[in-house]
Amino acid sequence: DGGITQSPKYLFRKEGQNVTLSCEQNLNHDAMYWYRQDPGQGLRLIYYSQIVNDFQKGDIAEGYSVSREKKESFPLTVTSAQKNPTAFYLCASSTSTGVGEKLFFGSGTQLSVL
């Protein structure tokens, strides 16, 4: 089955630690995205990538980093510089970043701080 796989489902971070969230897709989509979701809030864009080896900052990129070395993979690292990392993180992909292209989401990773 085609889809987007995020792992792990739950992740705990110690203070000062960097953690990496995995996102893999087998939909052959060029564009991939990372969103952050806080309770009672809409989704906010962290980073997006239109093509391999290219990515752009979204609205809340500070404290996060990404890479896009392969078309199917777009890992997100939450660095120690992100002071409020507890949130639900969603990865998504689409055929392209053209207006109106539909986003397909993974099932998310809940990150909590120990």
Next chain:
Amino acid sequence: GQQLNQSPQSMFIQEGEDVSMNCTSSSIFNTWLWYKQDPGEGPVLLIALYKAGELTSNGRLTAQFGITRKDSFLNISASIPSDVGIYFCAGAFSGGSNYKLTFGKGTLLTVNP
């Protein structure tokens, strides 16, 4: 930046009732999307709208793209318990080559059997 107001924030209804929720924007959009999110899962696309005035159905769900291009609404008819979840609207506008969706804060729907 664009702002989306989604209302109501939450709804508690009885099974079988109809539901209506809406989104209004401070800017013109040329795409409106409606998503549903189950607890602990990612949002799933319900309906996509691309033209002002467009009315589209997906089973018991009906969504409309407002004539002013600044609003959209979603109706659910004859609600059932599995309709429980958070419903998000999202809008996009054409401007440059990059694609960014603006999401509403969601409507939490609870259906009492």
